[in-house]
Amino acid sequence: MTLQEYIASLRGRTVAVIGIGVSNTPLLRLLLREGIAVTACDRSDRAKLGALAEELEAAGAVLRLGDGYLQGLDQDVIFRTPGLRPDVPELEAARARGSVITSEMEVFFQVCPCPIIAVTGSDGKTTTTTIIAELLRAAGHTVHVGGNIGHPLLAEAGSIRPTDWAVLELSSFQLMTMTRSPHIAVLTNLAPNHLDVHKSMEEYVWAKENIFRHQQPGDTAIFNLDNAITRELSAHAPGRALYFSRQAEPENGVFLRGDAVISRRDGRERQIMTTEDIRLPGVHNVENYMAAIAAVDGLVPDDVIRTFARAFNGVEHRIELVRTWRGVRFYNDSIASSPSRTIAGLRSFKEKVILIAGGYDKHIPFDVLGPEVVEHVKLLILCGATADKIRAAVEQAPGYRPGHPEILDVTPFQRAVETARDRAVPGDVVTLSPACAAFDQFKNFMERGKTFKAIVNSWQE
Numbered sequence: 333m334t335l336q337e338y339i340a341s342l343r344g345r346t347v348a349v350i351g352i353g354v355s356n357t358p359l360l361r362l363l364l365r366e367g368i369a370v371t372a373c374d375r376s377d378r379a380k381l382g383a384l385a386e387e388l389e390a391a392g393a394v395l396r397l398g399d400g401y402l403q404g405l406d407q408d409v410i411f412r413t414p415g416l417r418p419d420v421p422e423l424e425a426a427r428a429r430g431s432v433i434t435s436e437m438e439v440f441f442q443v444c445p446c447p448i449i450a451v452t453g454s455d456g457k458t459t460t461t462t463i464i465a466e467l468l469r470a471a472g473h474t475v476h477v478g479g480n481i482g483h484p485l486l487a488e489a490g491s492i493r494p495t496d497w498a499v500l501e502l503s504s505f506q507l508m509t510m511t512r513s514p515h516i517a518v519l520t521n522l523a524p525n526h527l528d529v530h531k532s533m534e535e536y537v538w539a540k541e542n543i544f545r546h547q548q549p550g551d552t553a554i555f556n557l558d559n560a561i562t563r564e565l566s567a568h569a570p571g572r573a574l575y576f577s578r579q580a581e582p583e584n585g586v587f588l589r590g591d592a593v594i595s596r597r598d599g600r601e602r603q604i605m606t607t608e609d610i611r612l613p614g615v616h617n618v619e620n621y622m623a624a625i626a627a628v629d630g631l632v633p634d635d636v637i638r639t640f641a642r643a644f645n646g647v648e649h650r651i652e653l654v655r656t657w658r659g660v661r662f663y664n665d666s667i668a669s670s671p672s673r674t675i676a677g678l679r680s681f682k683e684k685v686i687l688i689a690g691g692y693d694k695h696i697p698f699d700v701l702g703p704e705v706v707e708h709v710k711l712l713i714l715c716g717a718t719a720d721k722i723r724a725a726v727e728q729a730p731g732y733r734p735g736h737p738e739i740l741d742v743t744p745f746q747r748a749v750e751t752a753r754d755r756a757v758p759g760d761v762v763t764l765s766p767a768c769a770a771f772d773q774f775k776n777f778m779e780r781g782k783t784f785k786a787i788v789n790s791w792q793e
Contacts, residue, residue, distance in 0.1 A: 335443045335489040351413025358487040364391040373401040414505040440486040441512040446496040453520030461501040463624040471632040504539040513546040517553040522561040523672040547571045576622035586622040605638045614680030649781035659758025665765035666781030671701040674767035678708040685761040690716030691768030702729030709737045715748035717772040
C-alpha cells in the first residue's frame, strides 16, 4: 500500500489524532491538506498550544483540549500518541465500538516503500541508530531517519524511493501495538526501564519483542549475546539471528577479539577495525559499533566504517564533552535516564568522577547503581525526586564507607552544578549522568542537558 492509497482509504471516514506534538503535527497537516475530517486531541490547553491551535482550526480541525481530551472518542480511525497506553478505558471503549486504533509509526510501516532498519533497547538506541544511518550515508545511500530521533516520516513516505533506506529508533511505547517488524531489527540490550508506564518488566520486554516478532524468514534480527534477556529472546527470531558480543565469539555476528572488531558470517571472518579506531569513549560505544556493523554488513565497505569511526564525535547529551574549565572536564550525559545507562557512562572514565545524579522516579530499582558509584565516584551530588533512593542504594552497597564517596543533596539544579564546579580540582571529571528521567524538573532530557551546558558555558575563565 502506498501513502496515497492509505489516504484514499480515509476519505469519507472520521479520524482522531491524539497528541498535538512533534510526532503528530506533520500527520495532522497532511490529513487536513487532503480534506480528511480530523479531531485533534491533546491534554494541553489552547494557551499552551498557541498559534498551532489557530493554524489547525483554520485548516478545518476540531480541537478537543484539556483534561477531557479523551472523552467521546468515536471516530472511525484513531491515531494514538506513543505516550498513551493502548488499553486506557477511552481507547478500549472506542475499540469496542468499532474504531481502528493505530499510530503514525504503525501506518509508516504499512506504506514505506523501502527497506527498514530499526533499533530498540534500554540503552544505546540513539547512538546505534545514528551510526547505522551515517554509515549508510557515507556509503552513498539515501537514508531517512525517524522514530524517536530525526523527524516523523509518515507524511514524507510518498517521496521515499524503493532504493532508499529508512532507519528508525523505536521505543517500547511505539512497539507495544506494532503488527509489522523491520527487515533488519537490532536489540542493543534490555534492563528494567519505564516501569512507571509499563505494568511489569514482562510487559516491557514483550513490547520490545515486537521489533522482530513479525519478521519474515528472509529478515534479520541482531541481538546482544552478552545480555541475558536479549540472548534468550534470540531463540524466537522468525528470520536469521545475528549476535554482537564483547565476551564471546558467536558463529554469526560481530565480536571483539583483543582490540580487534571481527565480523564472522557462515564460518568466514574478517577484521573490520580495532577499538582504537573508535573515537567515542567507553566500552558501551564499542558495543554500539558492533551492533551497527552487524546491521550494515554487506551494505557499507569496511574502509568506510573505519574512516567514519575515527571522526564521529557522538550524539548530543551522550557523554558529550561540554568544556574544560580551569583544568576540569565537564561532560553532559543527560540521556542517561536509567541506572544501566549511568553505569555505562561511569565505566567510560579511567578516573573517579564527580557525579550529578537524580531526577524523576520511573519506579526502577537503583540497587545495581550503588556498587558502581562506590567504585567510580569520588563525590556524588544528588538533585531531584529520586535523591533519597539513590543515596540509600549507595550507602547499602558492598564496600561503601561514610565519605567514600561523599554524598551531597543540593537543590536547585543550577546550584548542584555550581557545587560540582566548586568542589572540583584540576584533572577532575564532572559528569551529569542522572540515572533518571528529567520530568521532575525539565520537559525532557534534552532540556536538562542544554540547561547543564548553558550553566557550564556561562562561567568566565
